[in-house]
Amino acid sequence: MAEPYNTPMPASTPVPASTPRSSSPAPPLPSLTPNGSMTTIPLRLPQQDPSDKRRPIVLHIGDPIKYNPATYAEFSQAFEVIRPSTAERERSEFKKALQERRWGDFSAIFRPFWGTGGEMGRWDAELIGLLPTSVKVFASAGAGFDWADTKLLGKRGIIYCNSGLAAAEAVADFAVAMVISTFRHLPWCMGAATLPYFLTTSSSPDSTTASVAAGKTFQTCHSLATAVSHNPRNHVLGLIGFGNIGQQIAARFGNASFGMRIAYYDVVRKPASMESSLGATYYPNLELLLAASDCVVLCTPASADGKPLITTDALKQVKKGLRFVNVARGSLVDEEALADALEDGRISAAALDVHSEEPRVSQRLVKMAFGEQDIVGRNAKEQAKSIFDHPGRVMLTCHNAGGTVETHIGFEELSMRNIMAVLGGHKAITPVNLHYMKTTE
Numbered sequence: 003m004a005e006p007y008n009t010p011m012p013a014s015t016p017v018p019a020s021t022p023r024s025s026s027p028a029p030p031l032p033s034l035t036p037n038g039s040m041t042t043i044p045l046r047l048p049q050q051d052p053s054d055k056r057r058p059i060v061l062h063i064g065d066p067i068k069y070n071p072a073t074y075a076e077f078s079q080a081f082e083v084i085r086p087s088t089a090e091r092e093r094s095e096f097k098k099a100l101q102e103r104r105w106g107d108f109s110a111i112f113r114p115f116w117g118t119g120g121e122m123g124r125w126d127a128e129l130i131g132l133l134p135t136s137v138k139v140f141a142s143a144g145a146g147f148d149w150a151d152t153k154l155l156g157k158r159g160i161i162y163c164n165s166g167l168a169a170a171e172a173v174a175d176f177a178v179a180m181v182i183s184t185f186r187h188l189p190w191c192m193g194a195a196t197l198p199y200f201l202t203t204s205s206s207p208d209s210t211t212a213s214v215a216a217g218k219t220f221q222t223c224h225s226l227a228t229a230v231s232h233n234p235r236n237h238v239l240g241l242i243g244f245g246n247i248g249q250q251i252a253a254r255f256g257n258a259s260f261g262m263r264i265a266y267y268d269v270v271r272k273p274a275s276m277e278s279s280l281g282a283t284y285y286p287n288l289e290l291l292l293a294a295s296d297c298v299v300l301c302t303p304a305s306a307d308g309k310p311l312i313t314t315d316a317l318k319q320v321k322k323g324l325r326f327v328n329v330a331r332g333s334l335v336d337e338e339a340l341a342d343a344l345e346d347g348r349i350s351a352a353a354l355d356v357h358s359e360e361p362r363v364s365q366r367l368v369k370m371a372f373g374e375q376d377i378v379g380r381n382a383k384e385q386a387k388s389i390f391d392h393p394g395r396v397m398l399t400c401h402n403a404g405g406t407v408e409t410h411i412g413f414e415e416l417s418m419r420n421i422m423a424v425l426g427g428h429k430a431i432t433p434v435n436l437h438y439m440k441t442t443e
């Protein structure tokens with residue numbers, strides 16, 4: 003039997019044997035923004051044989067660099083940078099060019115932006131099979147790397163470097179807004195203040211009815227949202243994935259300002275020093291984490307097989323009224339299973355920045371964002387009543403979490419530094435597929 007959306011949440015259960023936060027100052031978290039630790043990442047140019055006048059070729063896919071002219075000046079001096087045209091980046095032409103060896107024996111692939119450079123589609127066996135054996139490194143914008151078969155690249159001896167380090171700060175900041183949204187029912191608050199006006203003025207000529215209905219919706223939300231809103235303090239924040247992004251989220255919520263208890267699950271347990279500096283308690287599997295958490299944030303890369311982690315089975319054992327946030331990848335969530343859990347009250351509120359079929363957003367979830375009835379096309383009173391009776395409790399955004407200027411500055415810079423490092427015979431800075439390579443660097 004479905005629970006009403008506004009059942010007060012039980013007080014949080016403390017995490018068993020929680021890890022005490024160490025009293026010594028936490029070491030700086032890895033980040034790569036202009037104010038972060040960019041300068042601690044070395045710029046390593048290749049050692050060239052002065053008698054060899056040929057420079058290694060870098061295939062630059064996507065827009066020209068925009069933010070880091072000084073690094074690019076060194077980069078383009080060290081390498082011959084070839085940038086295929088927009089038409090050449092379409093898949094069929096791109097394949098043809100690779101077959102013809104149009105760009106020679108290039109050593110690196112460079113994609114500095116997230117918005118361009120992906121025109122050729124997925125880097126699967128078909129594209130990877132056409133690469134010259136000279137390619138050693140593929141450095142790309144983006145925290146996620148589900149657009150490339152990094153396992154196959156690794157088997158071919160090509161290091162794939164992502165740029166999650168550059169996005170971590172922005173994604174963690176966005177996650178703060180989303181976590182708070184699930185505790186404070188922001189979609190309800192925002193919808194009640196704005197939607198009745200928006201919908202009624204666009205669909206009803208009756209402005210008096212619209213304004214009365216809107217006023218009532220506002221007052222209702224003002225009085226009733228209190229009963230379902232909670233402070234995050236002392237609640238358990240469960241992080242699924244404890245890489246750069248998970249660690250930055252932990253640092254924000256586990257400190258005195260928010261005072262949440264941090265729990266995490268990751269395939270690899272992190273060192274005790276990190277757990278203690280972030281006050282994070284490890285859970286050995288997803289089910290235990292879901293059962294212990296008041297709010298979970300999904301911040302882990304997409305599964306290699308594209309399969310979801312958040313499924314009907316995984317959601318069986320959650321703590322009743324769990325709040326759910328996804329800033330990772332839509333493919334990690336079975337959205338039908340999530341909608342079922344929201345409908346029957348196992349999940350009280352959700353915030354999703356990413357969606358399984360982007361740019362399409364699940365219609366079931368959209369209805370829960372705006373009110374659970376189909377409000378478009380109804381009269382003003384009915385629309386307001388819908389928002390009143392079925393307040394939004396799902397925040398939906400357009401894959402915006404990592405999207406800041408600072409992230410993009412970092413994407414460019416980090417991708418260039420990764421290529422300079424690898425082609426200079428040094429360790430890659432942010433490799434993700436070394437475990438698939440026959441030999442490591």
Ligand SMILES: O=CC(=O)O
Binds near residue numbers: 143146404
């Ligand atoms: O989703 C954005 C990214 O992968 O950086």
